[in-house]
Structures are given as C-alpha cells and as structure tokens.
Amino acid sequence: MSKPNEMTIADARDALRAGEITSVELTEACLKAIDEAEVLNAVVHKTPDLALEQARAADERIRAGEAPALCGIPLGIKDLFCTRGVNSQAASFILDGFRPEYESTVTQNLFDAGAVMLGKLNMDEFAMGSSNETSHYGPAVNPWKVDGRKLTPGGSSGGSAAAVAADLCLGATGTDTGGSIRQPAAFTGIVGIKPTYGRCSRWGIIAFASSLDQAGPMTKTVRDAAIMLSAMSGHDPKDSTSADIPVPDFEAMLSGDIRGRKIGIPKEYRMEGMPAEIEALWAKGADMLRDAGAEIVDISLPHTKYALPAYYVIAPAEASSNLARYDGVRYGHRARLAEGEGIAEMYEKTRAEGFGAEVKRRVMIGTYVLSAGFYDAYYNRARKVRALIKKDFEDVFAEGVDAILTPATPSAAFGLGEMADADPVQMYLNDVFTVTVNLAGLPGISVPAGLDAQGLPLGLQLIGRPWEEGDLLNVAQALEAAAGFVSRPEKWW
Amino acid sequence: MLDLTFDAPKPKVISGATGDWELVIGMEVHAQVASKAKLFSGASTEFGAEPNSNVSFVDAAMPGMLPVINEFCVEQAVRTGLGLKAQINLVSAFDRKNYFYPDLPQGYQISQLYHPIVGEGEVLVEMGPGLARRVRIERIHIEQDAGKSIHDMDPHMSFVDLNRTGVALMEIVSRPDIRGPEEAAAYIAKLRQIMRYLGTCDGNMQNGNLRADVNVSVCRPGDYEKYLETGDFGHLGTRCEIKNMNSMRFIQAAIEYEARRQIAILEDGGTVDQETRLFDPDKGETRSMRSKEEAHDYRYFPCPDLLPLEIEQEWVDAIRDSLPELPDEKKARFITEFGLSDYDASVLTADVEAARFFEKVAEGRDGKMAANWVINELFGRLKKDGLEIGESPIGAERLGAIIELISRGDISGKIAKQVFEIAYTTGREPAEIVETEGLKQVTDTGAIEAAVDEVIAANPAQVEKARENPKLVGWFVGQVMKATGGKANPKAVNETVRARLGL
Numbered sequence: 001m002s003k004p005n006e007m008t009i010a011d012a013r014d015a016l017r018a019g020e021i022t023s024v025e026l027t028e029a030c031l032k033a034i035d036e037a038e039v040l041n042a043v044v045h046k047t048p049d050l051a052l053e054q055a056r057a058a059d060e061r062i063r064a065g066e067a068p069a070l071c072g073i074p075l076g077i078k079d080l081f082c083t084r085g086v087n088s089q090a091a092s093f094i095l096d097g098f099r100p101e102y103e104s105t106v107t108q109n110l111f112d113a114g115a116v117m118l119g120k121l122n123m124d125e126f127a128m129g130s131s132n133e134t135s136h137y138g139p140a141v142n143p144w145k146v147d148g149r150k151l152t153p154g155g156s157s158g159g160s161a162a163a164v165a166a167d168l169c170l171g172a173t174g175t176d177t178g179g180s181i182r183q184p185a186a187f188t189g190i191v192g193i194k195p196t197y198g199r200c201s202r203w204g205i206i207a208f209a210s211s212l213d214q215a216g217p218m219t220k221t222v223r224d225a226a227i228m229l230s231a232m233s234g235h236d237p238k239d240s241t242s243a244d245i246p247v248p249d250f251e252a253m254l255s256g257d258i259r260g261r262k263i264g265i266p267k268e269y270r271m272e273g274m275p276a277e278i279e280a281l282w283a284k285g286a287d288m289l290r291d292a293g294a295e296i297v298d299i300s301l302p303h304t305k306y307a308l309p310a311y312y313v314i315a316p317a318e319a320s321s322n323l324a325r326y327d328g329v330r331y332g333h334r335a336r337l338a339e340g341e342g343i344a345e346m347y348e349k350t351r352a353e354g355f356g357a358e359v360k361r362r363v364m365i366g367t368y369v370l371s372a373g374f375y376d377a378y379y380n381r382a383r384k385v386r387a388l389i390k391k392d393f394e395d396v397f398a399e400g401v402d403a404i405l406t407p408a409t410p411s412a413a414f415g416l417g418e419m420a421d422a423d424p425v426q427m428y429l430n431d432v433f434t435v436t437v438n439l440a441g442l443p444g445i446s447v448p449a450g451l452d453a454q455g456l457p458l459g460l461q462l463i464g465r466p467w468e469e470g471d472l473l474n475v476a477q478a479l480e481a482a483a484g485f486v487s488r489p490e491k492w493w
Numbered sequence: 494m495l496d497l498t499f500d501a502p503k504p505k506v507i508s509g510a511t512g513d514w515e516l517v518i519g520m521e522v523h524a525q526v527a528s529k530a531k532l533f534s535g536a537s538t539e540f541g542a543e544p545n546s547n548v549s550f551v552d553a554a555m556p557g558m559l560p561v562i563n564e565f566c567v568e569q570a571v572r573t574g575l576g577l578k579a580q581i582n583l584v585s586a587f588d589r590k591n592y593f594y595p596d597l598p599q600g601y602q603i604s605q606l607y608h609p610i611v612g613e614g615e616v617l618v619e620m621g622p623g624l625a626r627r628v629r630i631e632r633i634h635i636e637q638d639a640g641k642s643i644h645d646m647d648p649h650m651s652f653v654d655l656n657r658t659g660v661a662l663m664e665i666v667s668r669p670d671i672r673g674p675e676e677a678a679a680y681i682a683k684l685r686q687i688m689r690y691l692g693t694c695d696g697n698m699q700n701g702n703l704r705a706d707v708n709v710s711v712c713r714p715g716d717y718e719k720y721l722e723t724g725d726f727g728h729l730g731t732r733c734e735i736k737n738m739n740s741m742r743f744i745q746a747a748i749e750y751e752a753r754r755q756i757a758i759l760e761d762g763g764t765v766d767q768e769t770r771l772f773d774p775d776k777g778e779t780r781s782m783r784s785k786e787e788a789h790d791y792r793y794f795p796c797p798d799l800l801p802l803e804i805e806q807e808w809v810d811a812i813r814d815s816l817p818e819l820p821d822e823k824k825a826r827f828i829t830e831f832g833l834s835d836y837d838a839s840v841l842t843a844d845v846e847a848a849r850f851f852e853k854v855a856e857g858r859d860g861k862m863a864a865n866w867v868i869n870e871l872f873g874r875l876k877k878d879g880l881e882i883g884e885s886p887i888g889a890e891r892l893g894a895i896i897e898l899i900s901r902g903d904i905s906g907k908i909a910k911q912v913f914e915i916a917y918t919t920g921r922e923p924a925e926i927v928e929t930e931g932l933k934q935v936t937d938t939g940a941i942e943a944a945v946d947e948v949i950a951a952n953p954a955q956v957e958k959a960r961e962n963p964k965l966v967g968w969f970v971g972q973v974m975k976a977t978g979g980k981a982n983p984k985a986v987n988e989t990v991r992a993r994l995g996l
Contacts, residue, residue, distance in 0.1 A: 082557045102550055204557040210797035239559050240799050318797050321589050324600020325554040347593055370792035379794060
C-alpha cells in the first residue's frame with residue numbers, strides 16, 4: 001500500500017469508511033509531507049491544529065456511520081479563498097495579516113462534506129500570473145524537475161498544483177479566471193477542472209475578474225475531481241451569479257462509456273509555431289477517444305484568435321475595479337505617512353507598496369481600457385468579441401458536438417525565472433488555449449496525457465457543454481484511462 | 494373627476510445691464526428609498542445609530558464579498574416611477590462608477606448608468622391657482638449611497654462612518670424644465686409629497702434623505718422655446734452644477750446667486766465655465782469645486798457581480814394596482830366631494846397624513862366645516878406646539894365629535910373652541926367635556942326669554958337707543974351671551990331680543 005498522503009481521494013474515502021485508516025493518520029501524513037517540502041513553497045499558511053481538530057471530528061463522524069463524501073479527506077486551499085480566522089491574502093502584501101471573520105461558501109461546503117484543511121496554498125498574486133512567480137511569498141516550485149533546473153508549477157494555482165503533485169494533500173481547491181486551474185494541472189501532471197461559470201459560489205473568494213472567476217478542484221484523478229466538484233458546487237443566494245441548478249453526483253456519472261460521443265477538434269487551436277510534441281499528443285488524444293468509441297469531427301471556432309486580446313482587456317478592466325477596495329483604509333497593509341501627507345498619499349503609497357508589478361500592470365491596463373474615450377475601442381469591443389466566442393461554441397454544440405479536445409498549454413512547464421525578462425505578452429500566451437472557456441463560461445478540464453521529450457508532463461484539455469460537467473468528466477476519465485498516465489515526479493525535495 | 498387645466502407660469506426673469514435673462518434649471522434629486530435594509534446587504538438603514546454599527550461585510554467591502562439586490566428597494570423604485578407616470582423598464586442593469594474615497598469602501602458605487610429601471614415621466618408643479626409647470630422626468634435609477642467622512646473630530650485624523658454606505662437611493666433626473674428658484678423648491682416639494690404619499694421616501698431633508706444637485710444656466714428670452722422646439726441644448730447657456738443641497742431655502746438662494754453670477758460674467762463679455770460648484774450657506778455664495786477638466790473619469794462599466802435586473806409586467810401591474818391615491822387626484826376629489834376651495838384642498842393634501850386625518854374628520858360630517866377646523870384650529874394649534882400631524886394630541890374622531898356637537902346645535906362655534914382646547918390639552922372626550930363643564934348650549938326658550946328680559950330690564954337707556962338704532966341689537970345679544978356664559982343659542986337670543994324690543 002502507498003503512503004497515506006499518496007492516496008487518491010476515492011481510495012482514502014473507501015479506506016476511511018472501511019476503518020483501515022483514520023483521518024488523523026491521513027492528516028498527520030500530509031502534515032509531515034508538507035513539513036518536508038518547504039523547498040516547494042507550496043503551502044504559505046499551515047493550519048496543523050485546525051487540520052487535526054477537523055480530522056478528529058471526521059473520525060468521530062465516520063465511527064458514527066455518517067460520513068459524507070469528503071469526510072476526513074485532507075485538502076489544501078488556495079490562498080484566494082477566505083477562510084475564517086486563517087490568513088487569506090491572495091498571496092499579496094496588501095492583504096498582509098488579513099484574517100477574515102467569514103468562511104467562503106466553497107470551503108464551507110467542503111467542510112460540511114467533512115474535509116480537513118491542511119493550510120493555504122501559494123498562488124500568483126491576486127491570481128494574476130501563469131507561473132506563480134508574482135506571489136508575494138515567492139514562487140511555488142514544481143515537483144517535476146529537469147536537469148536540476150527548478151520549474152514553475154504554472155499559475156495562478158501553482159501552489160495547489162505543486163501540493164497535489166507532490167502528495168502534500170489529497171486534493172486542492174483552485175480558481176480559474178483564464179486557465180489558472182488547467183494550466184498548472186497540465187504542468188504538474190494532475191487533473192484540474194474549471195466548472196461552468198455559476199456552478200461554484202464566488203462568495204468569499206477574493207475577486208480577480210468577477211465575470212470569469214470560477215473555483216474548481218485539482219486532484220490526482222478524474223474520479224477525485226468528480227467527488228470534490230460535487231462537494232464544492234451548489235447554488236448560493238449570496239452570489240447573484242451562482243446558478244440555481246441541481247448538482248448531480250458527478251462520480252456516479254463516470255460510466256467509462258463514451259461510445260457515440262462526438263468530440264470536436266477545433267482547427268483554430270492549431271497555432272503557428274506549436275511544438276511538434278504538443279501537436280502529436282493532441283492527435284494521440286483524438287485517437288484514444290476514437291478507440292474508446294467516440295466520433296472525432298473537425299470543427300471551427302472562428303473567433304478563437306481574438307480571445308486572448310479580449311481576455312486581456314476584460315480581465316484587467318474588472319480587476320482594476322475589484323482591487324480598488326485595497327486602499328489601506330479598513331484592513332490589510334497601510335503605508336506609513338510622513339507629516340502633512342493626506343489621503344491621496346495614503347492611497348498611492350499603500351498601493352505602491354502593497355501590490356506587485358504584475359498586479360499594478362493589470363490595474364493600469366484595466367483603468368486605461370475603461371477610461372473615457374477608450375471604453376468603446378477596448379472594453380466594449382472586447383465584450384462583443386466575447387459574445388462571438390460564446391456563439392462559436394453554441395453553434396458547435398448545436399451541431400451535436402459533446403466535447404471539444406484541445407491541448408491544455410502551448411508547452412510543458414518552463415524554468416522559474418526563465419520568463420523574467422520576457423515581454424509580459426509572452427507569459428500571457430500561456431493562456432491561449434484556456435481563456436476561450438472562461439470567456440464563454442464553459443466547463444473545461446485538463447487531463448495529464450503524456451510526457452514530453454524531457455520527461456515533463458503534458459495535458460490535454462476537454463471543453464464541455466454548459467452544466468454538463470458529469471458528461472465532461474466521463475469523457476475525461478476515458479481519456480485518462482486510455483492515456484494511462486502513471487508517472488510521478490521523482491522525490492528530490 | 495375635475496379636469497384641471499393649467500397655464501404655464503412665467504419664467505423668472507432677471508434684468509441685466511444688457512437686457513433680460515431667463516433661468517433654466519434641471520435637477521438630480523437623490524431620494525433615500527424607504528426600506529429597513531440596504532440596497533445590496535441586509536444591514537439596517539436606521540438613522541442615528543452608533544457610528545459603524547449598521548455595517549455588513551458587504552458594506553465594508555471585505556475581500557470576496559458580493560452584492561445581492563434587495564427586492565423591496567426595486568419595488569419602491571418601480572412604485573416611485575409609477576407615481577411619476579413614468580415608463581418602467583422591465584430590464585435594467587447595474588454599473589460600477591469607480592472613484593477613490595474613504596467613505597466608499599468598494600472603490601466604486603453600484604449605480605445604473607446605461608439601463609435605468611425607470612424611464613421618462615412627468616411631474617405637475619403647481620405655482621398658483623390655475624398655474625403649473627410640467628417638469629419632464631428623464632429617468633430614475635437606483636444606486637448605493639456612500640458613507641460619511643468626518644474631518645472635524647481630531648486635528649490630525651479623519652474618521653469614516655459607514656452606516657449610510659450602501660443605503661438605497663433613487664436618483665430622479667429631470668429635464669431642464671424648471672424656470673426659477675421658487676419653481677425649483679416647488680418641484681422638490683412636489684416630488685417629496687408624491688414619494689411620501691407612495692411611502693417610498695420619507696422626504697426628510699435634514700437627515701439628508703432627500704437632497705439635490707441643481708444645474709443652473711441662463712439664456713435670453715426666446716432661447717428656451719427654441720431649445721424645446723429643436724431639442725438642441727446649444728440654444729441654452731453653459732450650465733453649472735451645484736452639488737448636494739438639502740434645504741429648500743438654500744436651493745433657492747443658491748440658484749438666485751448662481752444665476753446672477755453667470756449673468757455678471759456674460760455681461761462682462763466672459764464665458765461661463767461648465768463646472769461643479771458648492772453652495773456656502775454662511776456666505777450665501779456658490780464656489781467652484783472642480784472644473785470640467787478636473788471632472789472625474791468614473792470608468793463606468795457593467796457590474797459583473799450582478800445579473801441584469803429583469804422584472805415581470807405582472808409584478809409592475811400589481812404594484813400599479815396597489816398605488817394609493819396621489820396628491821393631484823386627491824386634491825381634485827376633495828374639491829368635488831367636500832366642496833372645498835382650491836386653496837383649502839391644496840393645504841389639506843400637501844401632506845398625506847394630514848389628508849388622511851382630514852378625511853377621517855370629514856367622513857359623514859360637513860366637509861367645509863371639517864376643513865376649517867383642521868386647517869384653522871388644529872394646524873394652528875399644532876404649529877404653536879411645533880408638532881406634526883402624526884403627533885397631534887387630539888385624534889380625528891374627537892375633532893369630528895366636536896364638529897358634530899356644533900352641527901347638532903349642542904354648542905356654539907365659540908364654545909367649541911373652548912372644548913377643542915380642553916380636549917387638545919387633556920385628551921378628554923368632547924361630549925364629556927361639554928357635559929361636565931356645563932357648556933351645553935341653552936336652547937330652552939323660557940330660559941333665554943328670562944335672560945333677555947333681565948338684560949332689558951337692567952338697561953332702560955340702551956333700550957331707548959336700540960329702538961332708534963336697531964344695530965344695537967347686537968349689544969343686547971352680547972350681554973345675554975355673557976350672562977349665560979356663552980351657552981345660549983345665539984340665533985335664539987337674537988330672535989328673542991328683536992321680538993322683545995319690538996323690532
């Protein structure tokens with residue numbers, strides 16, 4: 001038997017219910033793994049006391065025979081989620097020392113399902129980044145390594161991805177605004193799903209771009225993602241954009257049977273300069289799904305090429321407004337003022353000291369695109385593009401396509417610091433395959449499907465119909481099974 | 494129903510050195526929605542609470558908090574729109590107006606720029622008998638109020654009270670149809686009256702629950718008509734906006750000052766700069782707050798935390814069916830139903846509670862008499878004590894009972910005033926007062942005759958004079974009334990005196 005912290009959620013659940021292990025044992029194993037993995041910088045606030053308390057309570061419930069889905073399962077929580085009494089800082093200095101008096105709906109749902117929180121996980125500051133390098137805590141490190149080079153786990157949910165891939169927890173929450181769950185999942189060889197916009201409540205999740213942000217699970221297997229997503233989801237009257245739609249038991253929908261399913265291959269995702277191994281993996285993925293009984297069809301999503309520019313207008317626009325509340329007046333960091341300085345200086349200094357460079361860049365871009373005289377040229381045009389992208393998908397689904405297969409990322413994980421001097425747009429290109437899904441509000445999942453020539457994991461993305469995560473997970477599981485991805489990073493930390 | 498037709502009043506004209514000038518005024522009135530909870534949070538809106546005690550996590554803009562629309566506030570806005578005979582938009586949407594200020598925790602105000610909930614309507618503002626201004630309403634939208642910054646508690650620090658943060662406001666935007674300071678005040682008074690009838694805003698200006706931004710410009714006679722004809726604002730002068738006024742008196746003073754300031758500039762050959770100004774009530778002046786160039790760029794965009802606000806026509810219809818009778822209709826009805834004068838009907842319908850009080854008094858009784866008693870006696874007495882109608886120590890039933898005592902001839906009008914004063918101060922029943930105090934009018938002919946005879950017997954000289962000059966009958970009546978303590982029926986006394994004197 002593998003070490004407790006290396007178990008999948010499904011196996012751990014069954015073992016817990018069978019009395020073969022206790023939640024305390026599982027939790028202690030994870031806490032030990034976390035302590036041994038400081039170098040990965042995946043966990044930024046550890047909560048061992050809370051974890052053990054929750055584990056003991058979970059063991060009680062299991063003994064009483066009333067164990068809900070995640071009872072006793074130790075999880076990591078992205079620092080973007082507000083967790084009562086525990087630092088929740090979006091990996092930003094501007095929220096230095098911020099401990100909310102409330103619990104986000106998603107984490108509360110997880111706790112109600114019996115989950116145990118091990119700590120808060122590293123991420124790009126305010127979820128803005130694709131390498132976890134914008135974090136105030138410094139970057140999380142990918143447990144996968146090449147030639148002794150430290151690699152990025154991706155971002156923004158880099159800490160979540162690293163923690164799951166390194167077996168520091170059984171699963172983790174992530175959030176995905178433009179690919180922040182799927183890209184790091186692909187970079188670390190794990191599964192990550194961004195559900196349909198409105199599936200998970202955004203209440204208590206620190207906002208980046210409200211119309212795009214969506215929480216989702218990051219796990220070792222598709223089955224675990226199904227289990228965790230069911231627990232996280234649900235209508236929340238406190239979030240007006242949360243959908244009042246029943247949440248099915250996603251795990252129960254994993255039949256493994258995808259015969260007759262129509263899978264679209266969008267030609268516009270075949271980018272110029274795409275690495276041959278990504279293209280080969282994509283083709284292999286299509287073959288695997290065909291072999292499993294699916295019908296593979298070529299489709300067109302004609303407005304794809306406008307998605308990235310539209311995304312990098314809309315997301316910063318919303319962010320510039322969402323981040324206005326970090327002003328040093330009520331909580332978080334406040335700059336020290338010199339004699340005679342007033343409110344304008346307080347704002348300027350607080351925000352200059354509190355935000356990192358990438359956050360500042362996006363706040364400025366967002367402020368610019370919403371400014372009088374530029375609004376129509378940028379923000380309104382981006383909104384129109386967004387509507388067209390959404391329609392592209394609707395047209396394809398109307399033709400009977402059940403899911404769309406694309407690469408998850410344009411490359412495997414790159415080295416930390418490698419992009420430091422690059423044009424920021426180079427970093428934004430990481431999101432090229434993922435942002436369309438956020439703009440259209442659709443569910444998308446990244447499944448590990450192979451290794452590149454250096455031995456680094458690569459992921460494929462499946463995009464589903466709105467509210468059909470169960471079906472999407474089922475296709476994803478078929479892909480997972482066919483790919484047979486079993487590689488683990490060699491433990492070097 | 495009376496068909497009331499009105500003539501438009503003359504605009505205010507100011508004579509300058511180079512000729513006459515007219516005023517053109519448009520207003521943005523901010524009315525606090527009468528609601529127990531805030532627009533996007535469940536926090537209380539109670540006035541005068543401990544600073545920062547009515548503040549939810551949403552109001553304080555804690556990380557991750559989201560707004561959820563308060564349906565009742567939407568209903569109140571719809572009700573207000575219907576009361577102003579306005580178009581109700583079944584789909585509206587919320588936008589963010591972005592700016593930094595410590596009393597604005599989110600860093601943006603959620604408002605409705607692009608798609609307001611209420612569209613065009615109108616208000617009839619009466620300026621005298623047969624005179625009224627029709628003021629067109631451009632739109633009404635709902636938005637959040639800001640908190641309060643306090644700069645005078647400490648020499649080094651400023652404080653913020655977030656109790657008002659997030660309270661629902663209706664911004665009622667008029668067309669530039671108001672033509673003078675008095676009209677401006679009358680317009681606000683009319684809005685206030687309608688909203689108080691509707692129960693959608695308490696209209697308390699002192700507490701800041703009703704305040705206005707006033708746009709003032711001046712033009713030459715004839716220009717405004719050209720604007721009306723063409724819709725081209727180019728015919729009108731450059732406007733200045735006077736911000737945040739919460740007193741009728743100051744609004745009038747500010748408009749007057751601002752118009753004269755602009756005229757002086759124009760007559761000097763200068764141009765008026767479009768700008769935002771503040772009124773200084775101590776100096777009676779407006780002064781520049783910020784110019785057009787310094788105007789904020791609010792970077793409005795659709796609020797991504799809220800879905801478009803969609804309402805059903807049936808819901809709107811149900812609200813329409815539940816609307817109370819509004820001031821104009823009530824006034825017309827009072828004139829026809831109770832035979833009141835235009836003036837009395839205006840006075841009695843000015844405030845919905847007063848109108849309600851009057852109707853209770855008048856029900857089944859003489860309407861004119863009821864109006865006289867409510868306006869002259871009750872209002873006068875309340876004013877003396879500085880009380881509102883709702884605080885009246887005498888209820889409508891008791892005032893009605895006094896009127897009944899007069900109608901039945903039990904007491905005279907004069908005695909009735911005595912009874913009213915006792916009832917007002919002690920809360921006793923009018924009938925009981927009359928009984929206990931022995932104030933019942935004497936209609937018994939024998940007793941009156943006896944009293945008359947006594948007075949005649951005691952004043953032979955006056956009798957002689959009265960036979961010469963019948964006008965002296967009144968003196969005898971007065972003496973008899975005095976002798977009977979005012980209780981004798983004056984009419985009976987008069988008749989008896991005349992008979993006895995052989996007139």
